[in-house]
Amino acid sequence: MNTKSKKFDTIIIGGSYSGLAAGMALGRALKTVLIIDSGKPANAQTPHSHNFLTQDGNTPKGIATIGKQQVEQYENVNFYNGLATNGTKIENGFEITTEAGEKFQATKLIFATGIKDIMPKIEGFAESWGISAIHCPYCHGYEVRNTKTGILGNGEYAYELSKMISNWTKDLTIYTNGKSTLNVEQTKKLSSHNIAIVEKEIKKLDHIEGYIRNIEFIDGTKSPLTALYSPRPFIQHCPIPESLGCELTEEGYIKVNGFQETSVEGIYACGDNTTKMRTVANAVAAGTTAGMSASKKLILEQF
Structure with missing residues (x-):
């Protein structure tokens, strides 16, 4: 941290793409900012980022490094390396x-x-997550197009996802990891598109440095595989927003409006904690919106 101040106009918790974008917007609005970051981004082991204009194919770390270097140019934006563990409401702020x-x-x-x-x-x-065990065809689909691809899932979820993934590959299999809960009509429709359903229980993913080679089953058999789509259930990485009273959606995201404002006055949220649109481009856009929204409120309140 490059300041001895303990009071700021805004504290941003999280210093990846969304947090950096918010910091830049606030810095350019001449507001004092502290970005607290523990240095553990969720996409740390993802080799390349895509669908972000001007940065397509760059590494997540490379994009974040450039972003931080640019934000550091604003003297009123400060950085603290560490983990935020608690938040409380105080008079005139937090x-x-x-x-x-x-x-x-x-x-x-x-x-x-x-x-x-x-x-x-x-x-x-876990070792393959973000590399060849993936969540988003718009982030990864092009790189694994027309390869042996699997979906780890069952029932309605797997059926709907298979419709999407079939756009990128025709060599597609659904791995239900147990008895299929797909109904007769869904099974018939999948069969008409040559999408197989494998009900065997899965033991492991054979991989080399995160790149899947085979999927191995409890019965000892294996099937070759290049990519496995499996959007995961999740929890909020940080419990502080909820402890301060911020509402969550039914899916578990922090509820925000179009200005990235939460249900608690003075608190904003942006990036992956607010939306299933998990892309770097979306995180940057949401962070910029949050930073601009917070700075506007500050400007008007300080007038």
Whole structure:
């Protein structure tokens, strides 16, 4: 941290794409900002980022490094390396406490903290997550187009996802990891598109540095595989917004309006913690919106 100040106009918790974008917007509005970041982005092991104009194919770390370097040019934006562990409402704002016990205060808070994916109990899955065990065809589909591809899922969820993924490959199999709950009509429709259904229980994913080679079943058999789509259930990475009273949606995202405002006055949220649109481009856009919205409120309140 490059300042001794403990009070800021805005504290941003989370210093990846969305948090950096919010920091830039606030910095350019001449507001004092503290970005608290623990340095553990959810896409740390993803090799390349796509569908972000001007940065297509760059590494997530490369994009974040450029972003931080640019935000650091604004003297009123400060950085703190550490984990925010608690937040409280105080007069005229909020106080954030870090794991190290330091306390910082601000009029506004922006949470750009992302979500934590819950991994299935399948050996090799976590190591392949974001590399060849993937969640989004718009992020990864082009790179694994026309390859042996699987969907880990069952029932309505797997059926609907198979419609999408069949756009990128015709060599598609649904792995239900147990008895199929697809109905007769769905099964017939999938068969008409040559989409197989495998009901065997899965033991592990054979991979080399995260790139899947085979899917291995409990019975000892294997099937060659290049990519496995499996959008994961998740929890909020940071519990502070909920502890401060921010509403969550039924799906578990932080509820925000079009200005990235949460249900609590003075608190904003942006990026993966607010939407299933998990792309770098979307995170940057949401962060910019949050930063601009918070700065406008500050400007009008300080007039």
